Amino acid sequence: MKPRTALAAMALVAVFAGTSAVAQSGAGDAAPVFEQPAAGTPNFTGKWVNTKAGGRLLTANGSEPPLTAKGKTEYARRQAALKSGDHKIDPTSTCLMHGIPRLLYAPYPFLILQTTRNVNFVHEVNHTFRNIYWGTMPPADADPTYLGSSLAHFDGKTLVIDSVAFNDLTWLDYSGLPHGEKLTVQERYTLSDPQTINGSVTITDPDFYTAPWTSRFTLKRQPGMNLKENVCTDTHQM
Amino acid sequence: MRRSAWLAVTFTVIWTVSLAQEGGPPQPQAGGDPAARAAARDKRSATEAAEWNKNPAPTDPRDFSGVWWTRGYDRTFRPVADHPMSPGESAALLPMTPLEAASRQHHLDMEKAGTPIADAPTQCFPHGIPRLIASPYPVEFVYSPGLITLLHEVAHNVQLIHLDGKPAPADTPRTFLGYSAGHWEGNTLVIVTDHFNDRTQIDEESLSHGLQLKVTERMTKFTNKYGGVEIRDLITIEDPEHFTKPWTAERLFPWRGDIHLAEYSCEENNRNAPVNGISVAK
Numbered sequence: 245m246k247p248r249t250a251l252a253a254m255a256l257v258a259v260f261a262g263t264s265a266v267a268q269s270g271a272g273d274a275a276p277v278f279e280q281p282a283a284g285t286p287n288f289t290g291k292w293v294n295t296k297a298g299g300r301l302l303t304a305n306g307s308e309p310p311l312t313a314k315g316k317t318e319y320a321r322r323q324a325a326l327k328s329g330d331h332k333i334d335p336t337s338t339c340l341m342h343g344i345p346r347l348l349y350a351p352y353p354f355l356i357l358q359t360t361r362n363v364n365f366v367h368e369v370n371h372t373f374r375n376i377y378w379g380t381m382p383p384a385d386a387d388p389t390y391l392g393s394s395l396a397h398f399d400g401k402t403l404v405i406d407s408v409a410f411n412d413l414t415w416l417d418y419s420g421l422p423h424g425e426k427l428t429v430q431e432r433y434t435l436s437d438p439q440t441i442n443g444s445v446t447i448t449d450p451d452f453y454t455a456p457w458t459s460r461f462t463l464k465r466q467p468g469m470n471l472k473e474n475v476c477t478d479t480h481q482m
Numbered sequence: 483m484r485r486s487a488w489l490a491v492t493f494t495v496i497w498t499v500s501l502a503q504e505g506g507p508p509q510p511q512a513g514g515d516p517a518a519r520a521a522a523r524d525k526r527s528a529t530e531a532a533e534w535n536k537n538p539a540p541t542d543p544r545d546f547s548g549v550w551w552t553r554g555y556d557r558t559f560r561p562v563a564d565h566p567m568s569p570g571e572s573a574a575l576l577p578m579t580p581l582e583a584a585s586r587q588h589h590l591d592m593e594k595a596g597t598p599i600a601d602a603p604t605q606c607f608p609h610g611i612p613r614l615i616a617s618p619y620p621v622e623f624v625y626s627p628g629l630i631t632l633l634h635e636v637a638h639n640v641q642l643i644h645l646d647g648k649p650a651p652a653d654t655p656r657t658f659l660g661y662s663a664g665h666w667e668g669n670t671l672v673i674v675t676d677h678f679n680d681r682t683q684i685d686e687e688s689l690s691h692g693l694q695l696k697v698t699e700r701m702t703k704f705t706n707k708y709g710g711v712e713i714r715d716l717i718t719i720e721d722p723e724h725f726t727k728p729w730t731a732e733r734l735f736p737w738r739g740d741i742h743l744a745e746y747s748c749e750e751n752n753r754n755a756p757v758n759g760i761s762v763a764k
Contacts, residue, residue: 289626289627338749339606339749340747340749340750341747355626355631357624357629357631359547359624359626361547361548362624364624364631364633366631366640370638371608371638371639371640372638373633373638373640375622375633375743377742390747391745413750470651472655473608473655473657473658473659475606475607475608475658476606476749477605477606477607477749478605478607
């Protein structure tokens, strides 16, 4: 939350703490470098929906994700709460961002907007977007966020998005699969035909999973579908 | 957090500078001499332009792709005037209907009483147009076939500008950000937005609108005398219930090749959530 009143308050604080704030912003706002995909790479721009929206993530061969003991305990706690009808345990119940990869499984359409500058994911659900520049080394020291810090590149005809620097406030899926701040995610997108993307997401988090694991999904193009204005705080009683 | 700290510092600097210009302590480097102050301002603007052009803006006059960020924060929209005006003079130019004049006074009175009327963004609703245009956060233009998408850092607002030349679909709902159709007149991007609900304000301070609001923006890219690139946005506001005639405000958006958008979660720890329609600080 960065409301204007907070900004005003911080302006006053900054009078006293200005030196350190300037030093911090100087370190974080280094001029970004724009790497661009090679000519002839596919373009994923369009409206898409995930055919496997909602539900729980399984590995590519259909088995349970390899939870650590800590991961099993946390997952069991969330599952028990959901089964007892306590949906407030779900962070999206208070309109927080879905996190990655859960956002890709939300039962709403989204735009992929691929340009020479970057690739953008614009989701109908609570007008959530990711603005991902071309490159291969996401900054691991970025402040943790709901959607992480991401960079995109092409591996042949496959669009690859690497993300780091997540906070631990989101669930990996709708069933409550946990993660911590060590989470890294690699998404891979390949066109299998002009209307279909074969997608995969690889989860690495040694605190919650004994090994990296991969889940697969399919995106279908929806040319006739328009994104609607979806405002979570207006439809949920906060 | 980093962005808000940065903004806070920016505001502090602007505030300090404006205090100095309004008779506060003179700035040491300017020495109170108007010519020296102008030279200092020129030097600052040139330094900014060089920093912000590290990654240059697209050269095609119709290509606005990239990040733009208005300077400072002005919480009011006022008609463009041909000379500098005091806030009172400028407000007197507003062609308000009696309904809007009374509504505006009520907003001002409530704020003065310490119980400001809750504005849409305090509830993490989209800001509305033109309210969103005034927001002191960066915005990125993304071009794709038939569409210009505006990604606003503030509260992850998204505007879709439809360039298909068609009117809004018949079933278009009334929404916070309305329905936007764009077209080009020369190198000026003209955006007409309507289909608004009546739950947002024109500006943060006091101006309101109803369901008949129509906003026409005319955006033109230009290079300023320091070599910086800017978009000039002329914003025409029409709402016969609230204003006796259309009026036009202006905002400038400098190119910012030095930054990317940061994540902004309005919904996390929203300390401005209103109680009974009144904004409260918690």
